Amino acid sequence: MYDLNICHLYPDLLNTYGDRGNILALQRRAQWHGINTQVTNITIGDSFDSSEYDIIFLGGGQDYEQEIIQADVLNQKGSEIKSAIDNMKVFLCICGGYQLMGKYYKTWDGKDIEFLGALDLWTVGGKERMIGNIVFESDFISEDGKPLKIVGFENHSGRTYLGEGIRPLGKVLSGSGNNGTDGYEGAVYNNVYCSYSHGSLLPKNPQLTDHLLTLALKQKYTDFDTLGQLDDTFETAARSSVIERILKNI
Amino acid sequence: MKLRQVISIFISKFAIKVLRLIKKGGTTLPGKLAFKIYPGILRSIAGNFEIIMVTGTNGKTTTTRIIEEILKNNNIDYITNKSGANLLSGITTIFIQAVTLTGKPRHRVALIESDEAAFNQVTKHLQPKAVVVTNFFRDQLDRYGELYSTLNAVKSGLERVGDNTSLILNADDSMCASLGRETNKPVFYYGIAPEAGAGDTGNSGDINTDAMFCINCKNKYEYTNHIYGHLGGFYCTGCGYKRPAASLECTGIQETGSSHTTINWKSAPPLSETLQEYTTRINLPGLYNVYNAMAAATCGLALNYSANTVISAMQSFECGFGRMESITVGDKTIKLILVKNPTGFNQVLSFLALDEQQLNAAFLINDKLADGTDISWLWDVDFEQLNKNPDKIGNLFASGLRGEDMAVRLKYSGLDTRKIRIIKDYQLLLERGLEQTPPGGCFHILPTYTAMLDIRGILKKKYNLKEFWK
Numbered sequence: 260m261y262d263l264n265i266c267h268l269y270p271d272l273l274n275t276y277g278d279r280g281n282i283l284a285l286q287r288r289a290q291w292h293g294i295n296t297q298v299t300n301i302t303i304g305d306s307f308d309s310s311e312y313d314i315i316f317l318g319g320g321q322d323y324e325q326e327i328i329q330a331d332v333l334n335q336k337g338s339e340i341k342s343a344i345d346n347m348k349v350f351l352c353i354c355g356g357y358q359l360m361g362k363y364y365k366t367w368d369g370k371d372i373e374f375l376g377a378l379d380l381w382t383v384g385g386k387e388r389m390i391g392n393i394v395f396e397s398d399f400i401s402e403d404g405k406p407l408k409i410v411g412f413e414n415h416s417g418r419t420y421l422g423e424g425i426r427p428l429g430k431v432l433s434g435s436g437n438n439g440t441d442g443y444e445g446a447v448y449n450n451v452y453c454s455y456s457h458g459s460l461l462p463k464n465p466q467l468t469d470h471l472l473t474l475a476l477k478q479k480y481t482d483f484d485t486l487g488q489l490d491d492t493f494e495t496a497a498r499s500s501v502i503e504r505i506l507k508n509i
Numbered sequence: 510m511k512l513r514q515v516i517s518i519f520i521s522k523f524a525i526k527v528l529r530l531i532k533k534g535g536t537t538l539p540g541k542l543a544f545k546i547y548p549g550i551l552r553s554i555a556g557n558f559e560i561i562m563v564t565g566t567n568g569k570t571t572t573t574r575i576i577e578e579i580l581k582n583n584n585i586d587y588i589t590n591k592s593g594a595n596l597l598s599g600i601t602t603i604f605i606q607a608v609t610l611t612g613k614p615r616h617r618v619a620l621i622e623s624d625e626a627a628f629n630q631v632t633k634h635l636q637p638k639a640v641v642v643t644n645f646f647r648d649q650l651d652r653y654g655e656l657y658s659t660l661n662a663v664k665s666g667l668e669r670v671g672d673n674t675s676l677i678l679n680a681d682d683s684m685c686a687s688l689g690r691e692t693n694k695p696v697f698y699y700g701i702a703p704e705a706g707a708g709d710t711g712n713s714g715d716i717n718t719d720a721m722f723c724i725n726c727k728n729k730y731e732y733t734n735h736i737y738g739h740l741g742g743f744y745c746t747g748c749g750y751k752r753p754a755a756s757l758e759c760t761g762i763q764e765t766g767s768s769h770t771t772i773n774w775k776s777a778p779p780l781s782e783t784l785q786e787y788t789t790r791i792n793l794p795g796l797y798n799v800y801n802a803m804a805a806a807t808c809g810l811a812l813n814y815s816a817n818t819v820i821s822a823m824q825s826f827e828c829g830f831g832r833m834e835s836i837t838v839g840d841k842t843i844k845l846i847l848v849k850n851p852t853g854f855n856q857v858l859s860f861l862a863l864d865e866q867q868l869n870a871a872f873l874i875n876d877k878l879a880d881g882t883d884i885s886w887l888w889d890v891d892f893e894q895l896n897k898n899p900d901k902i903g904n905l906f907a908s909g910l911r912g913e914d915m916a917v918r919l920k921y922s923g924l925d926t927r928k929i930r931i932i933k934d935y936q937l938l939l940e941r942g943l944e945q946t947p948p949g950g951c952f953h954i955l956p957t958y959t960a961m962l963d964i965r966g967i968l969k970k971k972y973n974l975k976e977f978w979k
Binding site for chain 1: 647650651654655656657716717718721722727729882883884885886887888889911913914916917918920921922923926929931
């Protein structure tokens with residue numbers, strides 16, 4: 260029997276936009292695939308040893324709470340997060356958690372906030388928020404031989420730009436994505452997956468959940484091959500209903 | 510100026526009549542028209558009313574209805590905005606209806622429920638005598654933005670009103686209570702006392718709550734007792750900010766039923782001359798309605814209405830409009846319970862868990878503007894609590910524009926998927942839901958705001974449910 264240890268970083272601070280659904284999705288699908296999981300909550304002041312975990316999750320939060328974690332993430336957990344990335348640990352980072360992995364956040368009135376710098380990307384604040392359903396397609400996962408269409412809901416004023424060596428998670432079909440201009444959404448580096456999509460993202464995009472579980476299992480167990488097929492009737496219905504509704508308008 | 514006012518009132522009144530005639534409700538459009546014609550209209554006509562305002566995230570409508578009952582018990586001639594017409598235009602409409610063509614008030618008191626995001630805007634035009642703030646919880650982030658922005662907007666709104674406005678604030682909510690600091694206005698706090706033994710047994714909430722860190726110094730709050738969400742006996746070891754003493758609070762829960770709660774409560778000076786203790790049966794179930802009753806009672810006593818009239822209001826008020834609204838269909842009951850945000854939804858789920866009978870429920874989730882276009886919040890709702898007692902779960906239906914997402918949410922709570930069904934057609938949903946509810950049982954319908962308007966429309970036709978603006 261396979262085991263996966265999932266770490267939820269700052270669950271009491273980055274907890275605003277329903278992103279804990281991603282943790283639920285990882286747990287449930289692993290369970291349905293017959294894989295044991297354990298979720299550990301790690302927050303401010305807690306020691307963090309990344310070697311204990313296979314999947315690390317960071318969600319989105321409010322500005323107030325993000326300010327609170329900044330010192331802890333930079334000074335206490337930063338080097339562990341960076342070495343986990345080098346060691347090909349699987350990360351899922353949503354919205355605020357995504358921005359935090361980058362180098363800095365420049366507010367719209369010109370203030371620079373230093374971020375982790377674990378990935379070569381950066382964010383510039385805008386005055387207008389980009390809010391709405393988003394559909395994008397990702398080359399990382401295929402569905403019937405075509406790039407997978409992923410659905411979510413974005414709500415951010417930060418515009419994120421990717422440096423060299425960082426690939427976008429997907430190409431936006433409807434919505435704003437990273438910055439509303441270059442047509443891309445999210446970021447991927449090693450096994451780190453970043454996205455602006457709430458929704459929650461993983462529950463209604465089960466192929467993405469299984470993709471992350473597979474990466475983590477392959478990383479941990481050399482004999483692991485592939486996950487089996489589950490009944491995804493509800494998930495498919497949820498995803499298709501958004502895709503149909505959104506894409507018929509463009 | 511005067512002429513524009515008369516024209517503004519006339520056209521707006523005419524619009525109300527026409528919209529009612531064609532059964533369109535007409536709660537907001539007339540107010541919009543009035544403003545277009547004369548932007549000073551609300552300030553000008555509202556000036557002669559004694560105004561009571563209620564705002565906050567959850568419990569506004571119920572609190573307003575209990576205060577309304579207090580006014581009735583005192584034979585006060587009042588107006589109030591029903592049916593969630595609680596933005597600037599809806600509030601303007603209600604005042605237009607309440608004045609003569611020349612703008613003279615036809616009633617003495619105006620009891621106004623105000624959307625928390627609109628409050629700042631509304632207080633540009635109104636000077637309330639008392640403002641009740643219920644609480645602050647995360648709600649429709651796509652519309653309201655982050656929680657602290659909502660708090661700051663209400664704070665700015667309160668700064669606009671005069672120093673003799675009484676503030677009635679929730680002592681157990683660190684955000685709401687903070688509005689009473691650094692103000693010259695008279696402040697009356699209400700709450701649920703630690704000795705009431707209500708809420709969670711632990712001393713801290715779930716990690717998925719709001720406002721866990723001090724609003725002044727960003728240290729993590731500690732709690733002497735915890736009610737639900739971030740409500741309770743909070744204190745900060747960093748700066749010393751803590752739950753203020755309440756002059757009115759619930760001191761004990763005697764009995765919780767499916768249609769009421771019996772509580773002990775007390776009022777202390779300056780709300781009453783001496784310490785007074787009471788036992789009262791509140792005419793709605795659920796801990797969150799204890800807060801609503803305490804808020805309304807504090808408002809009543811702060812405005813010098815007698816304790817007797819306050820108590821009888823708590824005992825007899827009726828809410829309607831999706832707040833535990835019941836419809837009898839043969840030997841079965843349909844209960845409508847509006848759901849808007851995680852905390853409210855969690856409270857409804859805990860209430861349902863109290864019921865001994867099998868749970869048969871439909872969740873109607875829409876994502877229109879008034880519901881919030883982002884349904885991510887469903888993942889912040891603790892549906893996992895349904896799974897604690899899986900044998901009690903009967904049939905669960907997912908419906909509304911985002912019914913499929915709702916079904917996914919239920920599935921990932923770990924419930925047996927054979928018990929979850931997606932039915933998008935409301936007629937069919939009602940038929941199937943009632944059919945599968947055992948005789949004598951209750952079919953619970955939990956809709957978001959616009960889904961409630963739709964399902965109410967059908968229930969109205971089928972079972973003669975009351976029209977909501979009446």
